Amino acid sequence: MKVICVENEAAVGKEAARLISAMIRLKPDCNLGLATGTTPMTTYNELVRMYKEEGLDFSKVSTFNLDEYIGLDADHPQSYAYFMDEHLLSKVNIKKENTHIPNGKTLRVDRTCSAYDKKIEDRGGLDLQLLGIGRNGHIGFNEPGDKFVAETHQINLTDDTIEANSRFFECEEDVPRTAITTGMRSIMHAGRIVLIATGESKADAVHAMLYGEIIPQVPASLLQLHPEITVIVDRAALAGSSLADSLFSAE
Numbered sequence: 001m002k003v004i005c006v007e008n009e010a011a012v013g014k015e016a017a018r019l020i021s022a023m024i025r026l027k028p029d030c031n032l033g034l035a036t037g038t039t040p041m042t043t044y045n046e047l048v049r050m051y052k053e054e055g056l057d058f059s060k061v062s063t064f065n066l067d068e069y070i071g072l073d074a075d076h077p078q079s080y081a082y083f084m085d086e087h088l089l090s091k092v093n094i095k096k097e098n099t100h101i102p103n104g105k106t107l108r109v110d111r112t113c114s115a116y117d118k119k120i121e122d123r124g125g126l127d128l129q130l131l132g133i134g135r136n137g138h139i140g141f142n143e144p145g146d147k148f149v150a151e152t153h154q155i156n157l158t159d160d161t162i163e164a165n166s167r168f169f170e171c172e173e174d175v176p177r178t179a180i181t182t183g184m185r186s187i188m189h190a191g192r193i194v195l196i197a198t199g200e201s202k203a204d205a206v207h208a209m210l211y212g213e214i215i216p217q218v219p220a221s222l223l224q225l226h227p228e229i230t231v232i233v234d235r236a237a238l239a240g241s242s243l244a245d246s247l248f249s250a251e
């Protein structure tokens, strides 16, 4: 695991976008696994800037998002499909047919989940997976539980996730209670993983991911076993870890 600690959110976004753009330049038809939420916004802003100012070409890129709320239409402002359009997909020259997000309005969740895994596998898997991390250590919507789940599946969101994500909704009651999330297999099979985290609310989860036991109660801990993972954090998200002590003690 490589850990890069930078000054602030904007620098996290620049560093993550640098790694993603390198993948796009090396492999123009790459498959990117993407995340939503507050953390990747600076990354997507920087990718859009690179598209506009540096000609970063998305015309052959395919994207697969990690998750979607069950029950929200793609044009619902809080759906992850809407988020992705708003922050990246409608702002670069990616082909609509190359962008994929689990269908939150499906009537056949099981079939939708297995078809999503098959689509990723048929395309040769993900070349790079971008991840955020939940305060409870979730990745995608793989919530803490008794076992790691390999396949894309339906998940009941934990109270902590519902509370954390209520900031995007008018009130907590409006947050969907269930979602579709890709499982650990497509994440762990990605050629490269870039995990980003900012702010002190993530410090405990980042610490448990980096140093904790590999247990399903901290889904992100499984990432310790991935051979090509770069964790990009700001100082606040690293606070309290022994790595932070050694990095910052010289100042």
Ligand code: F6R
Residues within 6 Å of the ligand: 034, 035, 036, 037, 038, 039, 040, 066, 067, 080, 131, 132, 133, 134, 135, 138, 139, 140, 141
């Ligand atoms: C969303 C996702 C989640 C988020 C995590 C952190 O697609 O994969 O795991 O990355 O909940 O969210 P933010 O960045 O909003 O703190």
